[in-house]
Amino acid sequence: MVPQTLAAIEVLRTSVVADKYDCLNAVKFVSECWLRRRGQEAGDLMLLTAAAYLFQNAQAFNEITKALILNHGGPYLALSCNEVESAMNWKVFYDDYQVRTILLGIREIYGDHRGENIGQTVVDVIREFQAESGLGAFVLDNASNNDTAVRYILNELELHDIHEEERCRLRCLGHIINLAAQDFIFGQNSEKWLREHAAIEDSEDIEDLQRSWVSQGLIGHVQNLISLIRSSPQRRQAFRKITGTDPDPNKQNLMLIQNNTTRWNSTYHMLVRVLELKNHIQVYVNSCQAKRDLKGKIADEAIYKLPQLTEDDWAMLQELCDALQPFDEATNFLQSNNKGAKYGFLWECLPAIEWLLTTLETLKENKSVRDRVGLSANNAWNKMNKYYEITDLSPYYVAAIVLNPAHKWRYFDIHWKRNKHWIPEAKRKMKALWSVYKIQHEQVVEEEQLLPSSAQLSPQKGSFKSFLASGQAASNENEATDEYKAYCQLPALKSTPKDLIAWWREQEASFPLLATLAYTILAIPAMSAECERVFSSAKLLITPNRNHLSPDTVEMSECLRNWYNNKVI
Numbered sequence: 033m034v035p036q037t038l039a040a041i042e043v044l045r046t047s048v049v050a051d052k053y054d055c056l057n058a059v060k061f062v063s064e065c066w067l068r069r070r071g072q073e074a075g076d077l078m079l080l081t082a083a084a085y086l087f088q089n090a091q092a093f094n095e096i097t098k099a100l101i102l103n104h105g106g107p108y109l110a111l112s113c114n115e116v117e118s119a120m121n122w123k124v125f126y127d128d129y130q131v132r133t134i135l136l137g138i139r140e141i142y143g144d145h146r147g148e149n150i151g152q153t154v155v156d157v158i159r160e161f162q163a164e165s166g167l168g169a170f171v172l173d174n175a176s177n178n179d180t181a182v183r184y185i186l187n188e189l190e191l192h193d194i195h196e197e198e199r200c201r202l203r204c205l206g207h208i209i210n211l212a213a214q215d216f217i218f219g220q221n222s223e224k225w226l227r228e229h230a231a232i233e234d235s236e237d238i239e240d241l242q243r244s245w246v247s248q249g250l251i252g253h254v255q256n257l258i259s260l261i262r263s264s265p266q267r268r269q270a271f272r273k274i275t276g277t278d279p280d281p282n283k284q285n286l287m288l289i290q291n292n293t294t295r296w297n298s299t300y301h302m303l304v305r306v307l308e309l310k311n312h313i314q315v316y317v318n319s320c321q322a323k324r325d326l327k328g329k330i331a332d333e334a335i336y337k338l339p340q341l342t343e344d345d346w347a348m349l350q351e352l353c354d355a356l357q358p359f360d361e362a363t364n365f366l367q368s369n370n371k372g373a374k375y376g377f378l379w380e381c382l383p384a385i386e387w388l389l390t391t392l393e394t395l396k397e398n399k400s401v402r403d404r405v406g407l408s409a410n411n412a413w414n415k416m417n418k419y420y421e422i423t424d425l426s427p428y429y430v431a432a433i434v435l436n437p438a439h440k441w442r443y444f445d446i447h448w449k450r451n452k453h454w455i456p457e458a459k460r461k462m463k464a465l466w467s468v469y470k471i472q473h474e475q476v477v478e479e480e481q482l483l484p485s486s487a488q489l490s491p492q493k494g495s496f497k498s499f500l501a502s503g504q505a506a507s508n509e510n511e512a513t514d515e516y517k518a519y520c521q522l523p524a525l526k527s528t529p530k531d532l533i534a535w536w537r538e539q540e541a542s543f544p545l546l547a548t549l550a551y552t553i554l555a556i557p558a559m560s561a562e563c564e565r566v567f568s569s570a571k572l573l574i575t576p577n578r579n580h581l582s583p584d585t586v587e588m589s590e591c592l593r594n595w596y597n598n599k600v601i
Contacts (some may be wrong), residue, residue: 129537151182200426220411261288301360304353328592377556
């Protein structure tokens with residue numbers, strides 16, 4: 033006699049047995065009754081979800097998950113338990129093996145932006161989503177309060193035994209590239225000048241602002257010229273009238289781009305447009321020099337007083353623009369949020385830094401460039417090298433390259449030829465990382481093996497099934513021990529797979545544990561560009577007509593936008 037009603041936990045355990053001994057068809061009819069919802073609590077619905085998955089009942093699965101969404105307002109991970117996770121992997125809900133960037137919160141920080149305040153705000157969000165076990169790495173800019181915030185988060189969540197601060201505190205490569213570019217443009221004391229310049233901008237004193245730019249030489253003169261042309265509708269109209277006659281349709285009605293000291297690579301984009309419209313600028317400035325009002329006075333004294341750009345100046349601007357191009361190229365390449373862990377992920381960080389260092393080295397040793405360009409290249413090289421050395425603190429940078437099947441250790445054999453003594457230490461850190469990861473994984477496996485439900489379902493001791501299972505377990509254990517070594521011994525691929533995550537998914541059978549490590553590390557972004565996108569989106573949300581939106585409303589709006597775009601809802 034088969035009972036028509038069972039407790040949710042008994043339904044799940046029965047489905048596990050039926051799946052294990054391949055007798056799902058025998059209980060298919062009665063399972064329809066077991067999976068019917070009768071006002072169960074959210075925890076029971078989660079158990080029934082796992083059971084419906086094992087019974088391969090798509091209709092019941094959809095109905096139960098729909099009820100779960102409608103009736104449960106908290107995080108779903110809170111409903112999980114060992115029985116559910118042993119029966120149904122969370123990949124059931126997200127089985128596309130793609131890297132996704134999900135916004136969990138954009139909170140207002142009360143008080144000053146000390147590391148402790150930032151850290152507590154992040155801790156609140158993590159605890160709200162019960163995501164403590166999912167923490168992998170922190171990709172932040174170089175501000176010291178971020179170091180304090182990471183330390184606070186690890187202490188508050190008691191994760192220091194799992195995450196070492198130096199290992200998981202990574203630095204946004206976009207900010208590093210920008211700092212190096214700023215030292216190239218504004219000199220090795222660029223941070224000091226930029227702080228002083230920002231204070232002048234806040235004061236809105238136009239004359240002081242122009243004097244500040246003049247202190248930067250040729251770049252400053254160009255910036256002042258552009259600011260003046262863009263500052264009034266009459267000047268803009270006069271300039272567009274000149275560009276409108278250009279025979280090239282791509283240049284017609286183009287406007288000059290103004291530099292913005294807080295926007296990455298904006299000086300480079302300014303110079304590109306200036307050089308593109310060189311002839312039009314000369315025509316405009318000459319017309320301002322010649323134009324007189326009715327009294328015979330110069331019509332536009334502000335333009336007239338600016339220094340004239342000579343052919344030598346234009347040649348210098350071209351050299352500066354060419355030198356800044358690699359910074360823009362690297363930034364654009366690495367700011368993507370591709371779902372296959374390519375174009376903007378951690379494994380591309382060291383290659384990007386090393387490419388920029390090599391490019392700057394070549395530039396500063398090039399005798400044909402002007403002294404100004406060579407000195408600027410040296411300033412940028414020093415800043416880039418400073419942060420390059422800091423990457424030694426975390427093994428993740430090296431591990432990300434090693435876990436790219438087209439690179440492995442071959443990358444370092446090729447690109448570290450001049451510093452071969454670095455390789456043994458890098459290998460030691462990689463092995464240490466792998467060893468720690470294996471130990472943590474084995475602890476999880478042991479905990480799962482101690483579950484009562486698993487013990488009840490295991491074959492009886494001394495049976496043939498037990499004999500086969502024990503041999504298989506020993507084999508798997510040996511394979512797990514040698515996974516990293518076996519992976520390194522395989523020949524490297526000719527090129528990086530189009531989708532690295534998909535490639536590792538195909539290798540799960542051979543490298544189950546190493547694949548999970550690869551998912552964790554290869555999914556780490558190279559820069560925090562997504563955070564900047566969220567800030568920009570929030571700025572567009574809070575218009576002058578919506579300036580009374582509460583912080584909670586802004587957070588909910590941005591989270592919903594992000595979740596909808598990422599097909600989470």
